[in-house]
């Protein structure tokens with residue numbers, strides 16, 4: 001179990017993590033979602049004592065990371081898969097780690113097999129692809145057979161087969177009663193992997209709930225989340241926000257926006273009243289990806305009168 005209380009990290013004037021409190025429970029996969037720069041990596045570094053908090057505290061199984069007699073046996077961590085001596089072979093890297101933590105050699109072979117690295121274990125790490133490096137990082141995290149796993153962007157660089165492998169591994173480890181905490185910016189991936197999700201935005205917790213609850217939360221009172229696309233977004237935005245809707249443009253798709261707090265039928269009716277042509281009107285209930293977008297993009301939200 002990981003418990004953070006009012007955890008804060010400031011770098012000069014920048015507050016990377018801003019008074020965050022959460023509990024990561026054992027026996028389930030908890031996803032840590034947030035856009036780039038939200039503070040996910042900083043939070044993970046604070047958990048494992050690679051950085052000191054400016055305020056607040058965080059414990060793993062009731063103690064600060066550094067207070068554990070053998071941290072590698074308590075907490076397995078993948079933070080930066082490139083932090084490996086490039087001239088060493090994968091097996092020697094794992095053997096060196098095992099030796100410093102009095103972990104038996106046979107455990108090295110076990111994690112090599114578990115992570116599918118048998119064919120490259122004797123090769124130097126500097127020739128490894130990003131995906132192979134990620135597998136080696138996960139092998140190192142598993143070495144001490146820890147009850148808590150913290151993996152920062154573990155599917156980064158993996159091929160589709162590797163992504164499914166990480167997904168199954170995370171679920172399997174949680175099924176054994178371990179605490180599994182994974183970060184990602186891939187909402188669709190998290191929806192398939194995590195039982196519980198914490199969404200971080202600009203250093204603060206936006207949501208801490210099950211996938212289903214997060215989708216419902218983003219839908220807001222009075223209606224599901226709906227995606228619209230029109231050549232006349234400004235006119236539609238005025239009509240919808242006047243009708244009580246929230247509207248968040250999707251920057252990558254001109255004319256598209258996520259609409260909340262208004263039923264899909266009412267959105268269609270208001271568009272018709274204003275003679276606004278719709279190229280798309282889609283109900284997004286059930287899509288964590290769109291929910292996440294609506295939750296984290298509130299800074300570009302149209303408000304009533306703001307889009308005339």
Ligand SMILES: Nc1ncnc2c1ncn2[C@@H]1O[C@H](COP(=O)(O)OP(=O)(O)OP(=O)(O)O)[C@@H](O)[C@H]1O
Pocket residue numbers: 011014015016034035036037038039040041042043185
């Ligand atoms: N050592 C540091 N010195 C100064 N600022 C930092 C430092 N580390 C992180 N930051 C800043 O803190 C904020 C949070 O960064 P962090 O890396 O934790 O975010 P993240 O959610 O993990 O994003 P990403 O997915 O891009 O890594 C960013 O604005 C970042 O620039």
